[in-house]
Amino acid sequence: MKVRSRLAIAAVAATVAAAMLHAGTANAATLFQDDFNDGDSAGWTTSGGTWSVVADGTPVLRQAGTSSDARARSGSAAWANYTVTARVKLTAVNGANRFAAVLARAQSNTSYYYLALRTNNTVELKKLAGGSSTTLASAGVTVATGSWYTLSLTVSGTSLRGSVNGGAAVSATDAQFATGQVGVATYNAAANFDDVLVADAGGPSPSPSASGSPSASPGPSSGPSASPSPSPSGPPPNPPGPGQPDGFATVAGYGQATTTGGAGGPTVTVDTTEEFLDHIARTGPYTIQVSGTITLPTGTTDGMHDVSSDKTIVGLGSTARLVGGGLNIGLPISDAVTSPPANAVHNIIIRNLSISGASDDLINVQMFSHHIWIDHLDLSDGGDGALDIKRGSDLITVSWNRFHDHDKTTLVGHDDANDAQDTGRLRVTYHHNFFDRSDQRNPRVRFSPLVHVYNNYYFDNSYGIASTNESGLFVEGNYFFSVNNPGRVEFSGPLGRMVERNNILVECNHPIEVRGTVTDPATFYPYTVDDPASVPAIVPAGAGVGKI
Structure with a gap:
């Protein structure tokens, strides 16, 4: 381990410990760190390529060759359970589908686990054994040369987990390598590496925020009573600012880095039905500003009107309304399609609108649609769901909305038999919503590996949240008033x-029912949880229309 000042070592240790806590591991200790600010790469063993420490704002470890594999390894061969994190920037590539990577449990230059950031817009969790590679898991992520990315690879027992910039998480299990060094590598690519950190993962153990023990939430009570479950210790740095998407809508996947809606396209203002329906169906990015009340026809589609990709639909002031019909985000239903099609509807923002009176759903999201932000809406009096998310849709944030005068509020996953489309998808963040006497399904979830429900205000509901079909619900910092069953x-x-x-x-x-373990959402994105005691004041004041 390179020796730095005591102040720098303490800062690095604190940073790593906080990051490890959010990954579900407590008591992280720094095993190794190198920021190359001393101008050398002492302690690193290289193979292939051309390695040197150069300036890129600050000193970095550079691999300049693009004609072959190149690796640099450091640390102890006895390290077993740890997280290795490094900043990585591809600077040049020779051909297609090249990569830069971080390594864990390296036995030699031809045997290790690695997390590879590839130029075909994927991140892959892989194993190299005797020079033969195996892909253990992969996810979509936008990759560009000249941009910095933070790669993090955790090895704990037989569990392996990788992430890019805190999102695009991939995980697998494998038992071939139990200990080994850390490293960085390239494949037919030049890259810069910086801020290499290794933190002790302490061996496989249950997440402190994913307890399977009985909940200690209070039962019936006439006064406030907070659950004694552990509170979050604070979010990762740099949560999005006001007016920006957050939560799962910002997590990279399916070739999309985040949710931007109609950014980059023209802005139009519409005040007639014809103008509105024309622009939401157009190809390409548009920001569509809604002025006044627009009546949507019922027609032959139960009043559901298709929204195409790359759209921002935003109401002007506090009086913009859609009445009589609803919005459909997604391709036509097909049970035969079990993986996301290339033309799945994506990248949609809907904000600051009142929507009411549809004979079917007010908003329906279906057929693998992804990267959607539903924010500051007033949703009421729909014929079926207020906001339904189903059939493999993914990476969605629902924030600062008021749901009222409605029965079946928001469904995530429509049927117990739809596992082929839904399993591993349907990841949604619900935060700071006002469930104002909305009777049920706030939300009701099937199959999703993680729905994050935080800082919502539940007021006089039959039930709040329901989790079935092994879906994972992470419920924190909410305020439930007069709710018969807060969580089931x-x-x-x-x-x-x-x-x-x-x-x-x-x-x-009744108390909130708990069962099993659920991944901490901070693994995927940064966020800040408000004091739940403040929720009855801040959520009604900030949710709904006319407040952005």
Whole structure:
């Protein structure tokens, strides 16, 4: 380990410990760190390529060759359970589908686990054994030369997990390598590496935020009572600012880095039905500003009107309304399609609108649609769902909306038999929504590996949240007032999974039910949880229209 000043070592240790806590591992200790600011790469063993320490703003370790494999390894061969993190920037490539990577449990130059950032816009969790590679898991992520990315690879027991910039998470299990060094590598590519950190993962253990033990949420009560579950210790740095998407809508995947809506396209203002329907169906990015009340026809499609990719639909002022019909985000339904098609509808923002009176859903999201932000809406009086998310749709944020005068509010996953399309998808963030006497499904979830529900205000509901079909619900910092069943895993259909922490229940007839383990959302994106005691004040004041 390179020796730095005591102040620098302490800062690095604190940073790594905080990051490891959000990854579900407590008591992280720094095993190794190198920022190359001393101008050399002492302690690193290289193979292939051309390695040197050069300036890129600050000193970095550069591999300049593009004609072959190149690797640099450091650390102890006895290290077992740890997270290795490094900043990585591809600077040149020789051919297609090249990569830069971080290595873990390296036995030699031809045997190790690695997380590869590839120029075909994927991140791959792989194993190299005796020079033969195996892909263990992969995910989509936008990759550009000249841009910095933070790669993080955790090895703990037989569990392997990688992420890019805190998102695009990939995971697998493998038992071939139990210990080994860390490293960085390139394949027919030149790259810069910086800020290499290794933190002790402490061996496989349950996440402190993913307890399977019985919940200690309060039962019926006439006064406020907070759950004694552990509170979050603070978010990763740099959550999005006001007016920006956050949560799962910002996580890279399916070739899309984040949600931008109609950014980069023309801005138009519409105040007639014809203008509105014309522009939401057009190809290419548009920002569509809605002025006044627009009546949507019922027609032969139950009043559902298709929105095409790359659109921002935003109301002007506090009086923009859509009445009589709803919005459909997604391709036509096909049970035969079980993986995301290339033309899946994506990159849509809908904000600052009142939508009411549809004979079917107010908003329907279906057929692998992704990167969608639903924000500051007033949703009421729909014939079926207020906001339904189904059939493999993914990476969606629902924030600062008011749901009222509605029964079946928001469904995530429509059917117990739809596992082929839904399993591993349907990842949604719900935060700072006002479920104002909305009776049920706030939300009701099937199959999703993670739906994050935080800082929502539940007021006088039959039930709040339901988890079935092994879906994972992470419920934190919410305020439930007069809710018969705040959170349920014993519902119609197979059981779900639910973890809860730091919720407040007032005049509720049952506690929040918990079961199983659920991944901490901070693994995927940064966020800040407000004090749940403040939720009854800040959410009604900030949710709905006319407040952006």
